[in-house]
Amino acid sequence: MPGPPARDTRSLLLRGAGLVAIAVVSGLLWFLIRHDSTPDEPVAQPPAQNTGQFKFTLVAGPVKTTDCVEKSYGDTQRFFKDSPCQSLVRALYTTESGGAKALVSVALVGMPDSTNAKALKALTEKDGTGNVTDLVKDKTFAGTGTPSVSGKDAAYSSKVDGTNTTIVLADFYAKHKDKDLIERIADDALRLSADLHS
Numbered sequence: 001m002p003g004p005p006a007r008d009t010r011s012l013l014l015r016g017a018g019l020v021a022i023a024v025v026s027g028l029l030w031f032l033i034r035h036d037s038t039p040d041e042p043v044a045q046p047p048a049q050n051t052g053q054f055k056f057t058l059v060a061g062p063v064k065t066t067d068c069v070e071k072s073y074g075d076t077q078r079f080f081k082d083s084p085c086q087s088l089v090r091a092l093y094t095t096e097s098g099g100a101k102a103l104v105s106v107a108l109v110g111m112p113d114s115t116n117a118k119a120l121k122a123l124t125e126k127d128g129t130g131n132v133t134d135l136v137k138d139k140t141f142a143g144t145g146t147p148s149v150s151g152k153d154a155a156y157s158s159k160v161d162g163t164n165t166t167i168v169l170a171d172f173y174a175k176h177k178d179k180d181l182i183e184r185i186a187d188d189a190l191r192l193s194a195d196l197h198s
Contacts, residue, residue: 038134051186056097056104060141062196068109068178074130075138086110086163086166089196092135093184100176104189105134105149105169108196117165121158132167147171155186157181159193166193 068085069077087110095102109132111117124131135141137150148154149169159170170186172178 012188019170020125038187042082047093049132051168052098052191054185056093056095056189056192058195059092059094059103060135062087062089062136063135063140071133072130072155073133074128076120076124076130076132079120083111083116083119086112088132090132091192091196092141093192095189096183097181100178100181101173102182102185103136103147103173104185104192105136106189106192106196107132107134108193109165109167111163117160117163118167121160121167124158124165125156131169134169135184137179145173146169147173147175155182157183158189159190162195164193166190 037058059079065088067070067087071088072080089108093104123129133147136146149171154171156167159166168186168189170182172182
């Protein structure tokens with residue numbers, strides 16, 4: 001007996017190939033839906049204010065400028081006249097610990113090279129040499145009972161990272177006194193400069 005016509009066999013083969021193709025495409029789409037198609041993208045890091053010993057809340061800034069002479073005073077201002085900065089970003093934060101509330105100024109100064117960055121740190125570490133003007137001192141930020149973070153009771157901390165100098169000033173609200181605590185707050189606040197990079 002003669003076999004079935006060739007075109008019927010061809011039709012079955014084409015139909016089968018079509019079903020296989022649909023299954024492959026469906027499987028691929030399902031895979032793409034279930035899996036991230038861009039695994040190489042970096043995962044967003046949490047803000048620096050939430051990653052240390054104290055939790056900081058941004059209350060003013062960041063304010064950016066390239067004129068460090070205008071935004072500084074004393075010997076620090078004279079330093080910037082001879083060694084201009086490349087960038088200055090300033091911000092204010094608050095934090096609380098054991099019922100005591102503190103105001104924290106963070107300034108990130110970009111210098112042309114690491115030598116000048118280290119020289120700025122060494123200068124501002126000394127008493128009576130002025131500093132970068134914080135957002136309270138230049139009246140950018142004002143509020144009820146705002147402490148002067150550049151006053152004699154304020155804590156100071158600083159660090160150099162490459163060509164960047166971070167300067168932190170901190171003091172308590174309500175004339176609270178706790179030298180050890182305010183110094184720990186200032187030291188911990190150095191990490192906040194990570195949020196101020198452009």
